[in-house]
Every structure is written in structure tokens, then in C-alpha cells.
Amino acid sequence: MTSGRIVGEIDKATALAVERTRLALERTTMAWIRTSTSLIAFGFTIFKFFQYRRETNADTIASPWLVGLVMIVVGIVTLVLATIQHRQQSRALREFDPDQPRSLAGLVASLIMLLGLVALVVVACKL
Template identity: 30%
Template sequence: MINNPPNWQTELAKQRNRIAADRTLLAWVRTSMALIGIGFGLERTVSKLYVGVETTSNAPMFLVKLFSLLIIGTGTFAIVMAAFDYQKEMKRLQQPNYYYMPRQSLGIIVSGLLVLIAISIFLTIWRQAIIN
């Protein structure tokens, strides 16, 4: 049985793809940590501002906590999905017949979630402004 030497162009391309996958994973980690930090910061900041403030309703705090949790959840979802995507890409790179496979963009999914959260925040604030 004759072993064919590896094609150096293919091996270098695989190495570039692995490095690109590493950079992409790290970018998603940064983005996810920023989302999680924004969610925590929003909740903590508003909680500190509302300490000692007498209100007739807990609705504003509930909404802030809800939106903070949604932002934290989006960041957590993004980091988990990025890790799964990275792991899948590493397995694909180990295959001898590596080829391009189109897939759904995690950026589009996370952007869509953030747009939905932003629209719901906007509508909530708008409704509160109309009521008052």
C-alpha cells in the first residue's frame, strides 16, 4: 500500500481555515461577554437608581430585569452556539475531503434576537409614554 504525501496547498488552506475559526470563536466570545456585561450592568444600574424610590408599581423593575435577562440569554446563546460551530468546523477540517458547506450565520441569528429585544423595549417605553 502506497501512502500519498499530503498536498501542501490543501494542508496550508486547512491551517488558514483553522486559524480563521479560532479568530471567529474569540470574536464571538468577546461579543457574548459584552452582551452579558451589558445585561448585568443594566439591571444593576437601574436597581441602584430605584433604591429608596417609592413607586406604585413594580412594573418598571420587572421589565428592566426581563430585558436584562433577555440580553444575558442572547449572549449566553451566542457563546454556546459559537462553541458548537467551532467544534463542528474542527471536525470537518480533520476530514480528508474537506469542502465548503453553506450554513446559517450565527451573526444573523444573534442580530435578529437583538432587534426583537430592541423593538420590544421601544414598544414598552412608547406605551408607557402614551399612558403617562
């Protein structure tokens, strides 16, 4: 081993260990994506619910704008942090096996982040 890289061919056991680690990283990232999606969707739903209650002249305890905005921002920040961690760990695994496939979890995270930003703009524009 030289400077963190394996020289030459890696044996089958090491290749399988790297693959298991890569798949565990993908599962962890997908769990963070599910959590972030739930936060974003919950924030948008709370915003719409409180907005409806305000339109029907019902008393509301909290500002629908503030509650929805906070939940959506927490979801987006969570997803950004998970994406950063995923990229760092993927880069470390590529040192052992440069021929690893691209991450689909990273692509899904980007799409959900875009969805979260759209929800954030919708809520922010309803000020």
C-alpha cells in the same frame, strides 16, 4: 480521496490552506466570544444600574430583572450556538488533518459560558 479523507501525506499547499482555514475559524469564534461577552456584561450592567436607580427611589421604565435577564440569556445562547458551529467546523477540518492542535477558542468559550451562567444566577436570585 476516499470518503472525504485524504489518503497518504497532504502536500504543503493543502496543509497551509487547512491551517489558514483553522485560524480563520478561531478568529470567527473569538469574534462570537467577544459579542457574547459584551451582551452578558451589558445585561449585568443594566441590571445593576436599574437596581441602583430603584434603590434611590428613582422611576424606572423597565424591570431591571427582566432587561438584565434577557441580555444575559441572549449572550449565553449566542455563545452556545457559536460553540456548536465551531465544533462542527473543527471536526470537518480534522478529516483533512487529524493532527491539528486543540482549539483555545473553545476553552475560552467554555470559561465565558461559565461566567455568563454565574451572572444569570446572580440576576435570577435578585427576584
